[in-house]
Amino acid sequence: MTSKNSHTALLWIVAVGFFMQALDTTIVNTALPSIAHSLHAQPLAMQPIVVAYTLTMALLTPASGWLADRFGTRRVYFVAILLFVIGSLCCANAQSLNQLIVARVIQGIGGSMLLPIGRLAVLRSVTGEAYVSALAVISIAGQVGPILGPTLGGWFVESFSWHWIFLINVPIGALGLIAVHRFLPDDAIAHAPPFDFIGCAMLSLCMVAFSMALDSPAQSHKLLVSGGLFVLSAIAALAYVPYAKRRPDPLFKLSLFNEPNFSVGLIGNLLCRIGSSAVPFLLPLLLQLQLGYTPLHSGLMMLPAAFAGTVAKGWISPLVKRYGYDNFLLWNTILVGASIVGFASFSVGTPLVIEIAILAVFGACNSMQFAAMNSVTLKGLSIKDAGSGNSLFSMVQMLAIGLGVSIGGGLVSVFSANLGSAALAFRIAFVCVGLVTLASAIVFRFLDAVPSRPAPQAATS
Template sequence: MNKNSTHTALLWIVAAGFFMQALDTTIVNTALPSMAHSLGVKPLAMQSAIVAYTLTMAMLTPASGWLADRFGTRRVYFSAILIFVLGSLCCASAHTLGQLVIARVLQGVGGSMLLPIGRLAVLRTVRGEQYVSALAMISIAGQVGPIVGPTLGGWFVEAATWHWIFLINVPIGLVGMVAVHRYLPRETESSAPPFDLAGCALLSLCMLAFSLAVDVPFESHRVGWSSGLFLLGFVAMLAYVPYARRRRDPLFKLSLFGEPNFSVGLIGNLVCRIGSSAVPFLVPLLMQLELGYTPLQSGLMMLPAALAGTVAKRWIAPLIRRYGYDMFLLFNTLVVGGSIVGFALITRDTPLVVEAVILAIFGAANSMQFAAMNSVTLKGLSHEDAGGGNSLFSMVQMLAMGLGVSIGGALVKVFSEQSSATAMGFRMAFVCVGVITLGSALIFRQIKEAAVVAPQGTV
């Protein structure tokens, strides 16, 4: 097989891995009520299955690059697909929510390595101008996953059972493992620098404590536990600072925060993504539990958001060049937050076209928001800090996804109990997470525009 054929095969392998990871973050949402009924729990209790997956990926993502350097890209990528497939089989075999959560953790272990190691494999194999085209192809797979995920999940529930939303990963993964074994070049083990296990443990403890604290703060008899978890997370975060200052090669260098827009972008991303991540979890539940939609119908209703987001990506670069990052993010954040609040107005009497328009506005604005936030956060980093900054940024993204689901679900429970009406619980939850997103506009006002180079192509 010639070099071009090997490169093509590699891109398809990485794209398939990225597709599986992206698909699995969205395909579950429309199946949650059916899964909850099968497992004998309330639909909102299913949020733990989503949080377990995203939090596991957040904690293990920093280790992926070191594993690839230590044991070889080919071997680790093969193992990542294998673990992901085994996790998917365990998810499909779960008979209780606890079993499903454990299986999702296993799935998250594999998922945490699929994208970063796949991207690393492409970087080490494809050179020059072909690298940009290669990343473009891989990104398409990431865009297709969220588009087809909700609809595919709804269709599986109605045509077969919810178990197939996990079993679909098995044939894709098996083909991927065969392709990795055949096409990825063999590598010898290298003497990678020691991994900062203690630093990773501190940051993982911080994320885990904060995530668990959000799940329990609204029940009076558990407020003490929640406060203690928040304190533990805060202490772990503070402890990392002197630790990283003393260590020669910490997991994340403190110099990263010397770039002002990185700090602003990181905090803004965390706050903004809480609302954006709550929407894919709450909207399908609202449609099925309150509006009478079937799983397939609720999945199809998510298409306007996904398609509008794909189309809107081409608008980002010219808008930022014209208005700058600060003005663009200020206005666009208001649109994202406002559209999330708009979901609170949807009732059984709302015309279908109005629902579709709100979803499309959210999808378009949210897509541009993510791209602009990613760009402004990472653009100013030096070459030596780019790898660590990107890894920390990925951790924060995954953490925000889990927090969004946890906060959104908790708010629905609280307001539903207070008003004795689930519909009111959903409305107030959308208002609250929308306001949280709107609050991130104040953070983005701190962006130093002079430190950011306007994008010349896509962001």
């Protein structure tokens, strides 16, 4: 096989892996009411299905690079796809909510390695300007997944059963395993650098405790348990600081935070993405449980946001060039937060054109928001810190998705119980998560002048 054909095969392998991961973050949402009915659970109790997947990916993403160095990209990527397929089969055969959550963790273990190791394989095989073009090809797969996910999930539920949203990964994964074995190079490093297992454990404990603390009051109203988990999360985070100072090669160097825009960008990203991540979870539930939409109809309603987001990606560069990152992020964040609040107006009597308009504004502004936040957060990092900063940034992204689902679902549960009206609870929840996103506009006002040099390769959306 020629070098050109080998590179083409590699890009297809990585793109398919990225597609599976991106598809699985959205295809589940429109099927949640059907899954809940099948497993004899409440629809709002389905949030751990999403959180378990995203949180697992957040925890294991930092280890992916070391695993590839230690065991080789081909072996690790093969295992990643295999675990993803096994997890998908377990999801399809789950007989209870707890079984499904465990299966999603298995899926998340595989999913956490698909994008970073695939991107690393491309980096090691494709050099120069061809690397940028290769990443552009891969990113298309990441954009197509979220576009098809909600509609495909709704169609599977109506035409077949919810089990097929997971079974679809089996034939795709099987082809991926054959392709990886045949085309991916085996490039293990004889003396891989040591991995900071202790530091990873500290930050993992911090994220897990924090996520469980937010989920605990909504699920069981145990405020004391929630408070204890918050304290545990804070202790784990604070303990990492002196540990990282003493260790010569910590998981994440504290010097990353000497770059002020990186710190501001991380906090702004976390707040902004909480609201943005709550929408894909809450909106299909609102449409199906309160407005009477079918799963397919609710999936189709997400298309305006997805298509508007794809179109708007071309607007970001000229807008930032004209207004600067600080002004652009201020006003675009306000539009994102306002559109999230606008979802509170959805009711049986809301004209379809108004719903589509709000969805389109949200999709376009949210897409530009992700691109701008990614760039401004990583732009000022040095070359040597770019990889570590991007890894931490990826963790924060996945954590924010889980937090958005936990907070959004928790608010609906709490307000439904206290007010006796699920419809009103959804409206209040959209307003609350929208206000959290609006608060990130204040954070972005602390951005310093953004360097003019190109940003390191940002984590995907």
